[in-house]
Amino acid sequence: MNASDPFAELKRRQREMWASFSPTAMFTTPVAGQLVKFAGIVPGESVLDVGTGTGVVAVTAARAGARVSGLDLTPELLEEARENARIAGTDEIVWTEGDAEHLPYPDASFDVVLSQFGHMFAPRPDLAIAQMRRVLKPGGRIALATWPPEHFVGRMFAFVGRHSPPPPPGAAPPPQWGNPHLITERLEAHFEAPFFARGTMNFPALSLAHYRMFMERSVGPMQKLVQSLAADPEKLAEVRADFDALALPYYAENVVHQDYILTRARAR
Template structure:
């Protein structure tokens, strides 16, 4: 059997993101921004790709959309089910699946969303082709990503520098926050993208509280810390570097995490 490095990567991702739930809660204001930005209206058919705990999917359902949602990680989907039950939207259809191989028919949806999710699919061209395939002609794609020059984009670049390399042909997630790269990736499948920016406020009592929260809930950083537990000097240096990176974004007991929204129509 041929060795498939992407299958192995996705298996690791499925496991890595199981602890993300507590941090997903902080993205609920971004979900409201994204759903409004996507102009989701009652009756729209919506797919939320890499839904996590269902924050954007449930927000879209509350706006009157008919929603399906997909994620690699079963632990997050279990939390999404529970969130939907509490919110009174048990009609949402949840599926365990891959952004690079969407299990939906062509031209099924009016809107395809992704909130900080599809950016972790290793092959952007595959993920975008799939998201376009399931959109109706003239349908809308709308997603939130982290700019590489700001806190979260820098954090994932930091993790990437200190972790084993991705398989050949993979693209680092922060590239999805570069406006020129986004426009190039949407290419001939969509009209010219429209962008909007926002800042996600992550409350933290100190920089150390923030770092610890990230270490416990952001899978790639969690794995990096685990690898260095037996090397305390290296771990201390890594944490010091992280704190220095985060310090400019931390004031008024909040870490300010800039994000960018993208919207485009299928052509």
């Protein structure tokens, strides 16, 4: 990690906060299948997965025949990713601890750069996108899965933000990456016009309380929020009730419906 990075502290907190994420990968696994298909990965292509977490996208791309590298800030998740690759028989994936804003690869290394709910947490979108473009070969493509601000997960991040200390000035809110107008603007300098698609991540839950408990244990931003209210049980109860109210319209037939947007674009 670069010590002169003004967001070094935010990234240190991100690394700590995502360390408990691995149970959630069960639900991001089907999205990885969609993203790899949407990206049109063909055997032999070189692929980078940014914010790989436990490697669900990287392993899926490797199973599609690509030569894959996976990068993430959080070493605990990379350990899981290695284990997933071993089980899937895709041990040749190269795993690297690193930052989306400072990719440790030479220029023009990859045919495709993928990121599923990963690069959106880098505080400076322009830097992340310039890095992803830099490591792409001429004519290469990116394919991204992100959370739109108007659907449940985007609204949940806004909710957590309202109850948490403010991020450092200049850090872009992650769900901005789910707004097609902003995505188009952000990509414009480096990529041709993007193509969009949408999908839903289905999250089975026996009750909203089960869902909330899962989120509090495994999804860093929710976990941090609950920890910060440990000394104030009244406030904690209020926040939990507000969370349930936020999730309720998205919960039907024992599933929480989490809509995402897919973006694909070719490098100029």
